[in-house]
Amino acid sequence: MPNNPAVAGFYHEETGSIAYVVADPATRHAAIIDPVLDYDEKAGRISTQSADALLKYVQDNKLSVDWIFDTHPHADHFTAAAYLKDKLGAPAAIGRNIGAVQTLWKAIYNLPDFPADGSQWDRLFAGGDAFNVGSLPGRVMFSPGHTLASITYVVGDAAFIHDTLFQPDTGSARCDFPGGNAGILYDSIAAILALPDQTRLFTGHDYRHDGRAARW
Numbered sequence: 409m410p411n412n413p414a415v416a417g418f419y420h421e422e423t424g425s426i427a428y429v430v431a432d433p434a435t436r437h438a439a440i441i442d443p444v445l446d447y448d449e450k451a452g453r454i455s456t457q458s459a460d461a462l463l464k465y466v467q468d469n470k471l472s473v474d475w476i477f478d479t480h481p482h483a484d485h486f487t488a489a490a491y492l493k494d495k496l497g498a499p500a501a502i503g504r505n506i507g508a509v510q511t512l513w514k515a516i517y518n519l520p521d522f523p524a525d526g527s528q529w530d531r532l533f534a535g536g537d538a539f540n541v542g543s544l545p546g547r548v549m550f551s552p553g554h555t556l557a558s559i560t561y562v563v564g565d566a567a568f569i570h571d572t573l574f575q576p577d578t579g580s581a582r583c584d585f586p587g588g589n590a591g592i593l594y595d596s597i598a599a600i601l602a603l604p605d606q607t608r609l610f611t612g613h614d615y616r617h618d619g620r621a622a623r624w
Contacts, residue, residue: 411564413544415610416465419622420444420458423485424615426624427462430563431471432542438466439475439541440498441561441568442612443488459488463495474541478502478529479570479612480558481509483585490528501539503550504532505557512556512586533559551600553593554581560600562607570612572597575624577617 418427423444431438443462446455466473473496476489480503489500510524526532533539535550541563549560554571561568571581572593583593600609614622 411544413541413564413566415566415608417610417624418458418461418465419614419624420446420485422446424613424622425482425485426610426612426614426622427458427488428568428610429462429465429471430541430566430568431469432544435542436469436471437474437542438471439477439546439561439563440466440473440492441477442479442482442570443476443492445486445488445491447486454486456488456491459491462488462492466496473498475539476500477561477568479561479568480555481506481513493530499530500528501531501533502526502529503548503557503559504534505550505552506532508556509587516586535559549599551596553583553589553591553596555585556587558596560596562603565604565606566608566610567600567603568610568612569600572600572612573609574611575614575617577620578613578615581613 414431416429427443428441444458476492476498493500506526514522514524533548537548539546544564546563551558551560583590611624
């Protein structure tokens with residue numbers, strides 16, 4: 409179907425997060441969403457095992473990556489966007505309110521020289537902005553509440569809703585971080601639930617309630 413992308417999810421056990429590859433079957437163009445760098449907190453080292461699994465999937469399926477997307481700045485893991493950009497040459501993007509979050513973190517972590525302007529990404533999206541993945545139309549929804557900068561990517565009939573709603577046995581995302589707001593998150597969830605009924609919603613985390621298999 410022309411508006412029906414192929415979606416592959418990659419579960420990251422340590423953080424309960426899911427990275428995605430969303431692809432246009434007609435052109436074999438794709439985007440990567442919320443890639444993770446592995447972090448060994450005991451050794452203080454990062455590695456690229458999870459990001460390399462995304463690269464292998466792209467290579468095995470002969471995909472051409474148009475975009476590397478972050479839905480928001482993550483408090484529980486590092487983004488692998490810069491690493492994948494270096495490997496693939498695709499631009500990295502995030503919501504344009506990232507600067508507001510970076511300004512908060514700059515003060516909290518005492519980083520006076522840190523550039524809090526989103527310049528670590530190539531494209532800063534506003535709500536309503538459009539993009540394409542191959543021949544598939546995409547658009548951005550501003551979905552704050554969990555963070556000041558959270559956005560949803562809608563590609564064809566698939567919406568990548570990050571940390572807004574999770575599986576029913578987990579509920580909604582937390583909004584007690586700096587810049588979070590429960591009322592604003594409620595409005596963001598309402599906007600997501602107002603999408604057409606055929607829309608597939610892909611969540612940003614799953615915490616495997618009662619030890620069940622991960623779902624997204």
